[in-house]
Amino acid sequence: MSKARILLVDDEPDILEMLSYNLEKEDYKIETATNGLDAIEKAKSFSPDLILLDIMMPEMDGVEVCYQLRENDQFADTIIAFLTARTEDFTQISALEAGGDDFILKPIKPNVFKSRIKALLRRNDKKDAKKEKVKFKFGPLVINTEKYNIRLDGKKIKMAKKEFELLLLLTSSPGKVFKREEILRKVWGREVIVGDRTIDVHIRKLREKIGNDYFKTLKGVGYKFEF
The missing domain is CATH 1.10.10.10 (Winged helix-like DNA-binding domain superfamily/Winged helix DNA-binding domain)
Structure with missing residues (x-):
């Protein structure tokens, strides 16, 4: 079985490097973007199984990126999780209403992060099993x-x-x-x-x-x- 494709979106290069390093060790296929506009274009060409979006980014924040992706049928079943250091209820509600599936809170601990990624992808596997004939x-x-x-x-x-x-x-x-x-x-x-x-x-x-x-x-x- 081929490994999942994951798009990482964050405006902090150090975070992107750390996340990419840990996920590539698990043999996932990784693509990165440093802003929302770039994320949308790369998502279209890369067709990821999972997108990890930072909420606070220049040009276009993660919530707006999620809204735009969900309007495209290509990403109707793509898992979208948010990376955020903010725990306010209104932030999480906005992200979920935009079509987000989950949150991963910063600061990120590598082992916990990898476990969360595996759990998110297992969730997608169950969806795919139901839809594989469709x-x-x-x-x-x-x-x-x-x-x-x-x-x-x-x-x-x-x-x-x-x-x-x-x-x-x-x-x-x-x-x-x-x-x-x-x-x-x-x-x-x-x-x-x-x-x-x-x-x-x-x-x-x-x-x-x-x-x-x-x-x-x-x-x-x-x-x-x-x-």
Whole structure:
């Protein structure tokens, strides 16, 4: 199982260095940001499983960052915890109302900090277990089989039914080469007669809507989804 991706956001370099050091020892994948605006941009490209936000930051505070992230469907299920030295009720209430999941109080003790991170990620694992048959996530690409929709970087992508079914088949086994005969059978069915170019046209449409990098062609064989 791959280790979680964690985005650390704090305007104090010493704190970022300490947190990164302790989490990288646990083999987590770490990205950092020193202000709220940078945090939002890095979150979009890094697609973290967990975001640790300092509340007091220049340009945009952590509460506002959380608000903006929660407005984007890409981060609907991302755990967001706040790093703060402030214990006032109104601060914590504002952070929770913005969509925060938890708090980690400063000063931070490394062993306690690592235990809290593991506990937060276990909470996310339980959520994922309930949703694993409904939602599939490949970085910024999110496929929701229950709602029958696709989002890329938080934006909904319109797709025809067969485009969606073809994407769902290819993403069911990333890296596997699906032969043309298998694709026709599973997406269009044995009883439906379609032209030889049907698969190629639908792959082209997927590339136009999602991007070229996800789909690879093996000439004369079939297609595969890579992530």
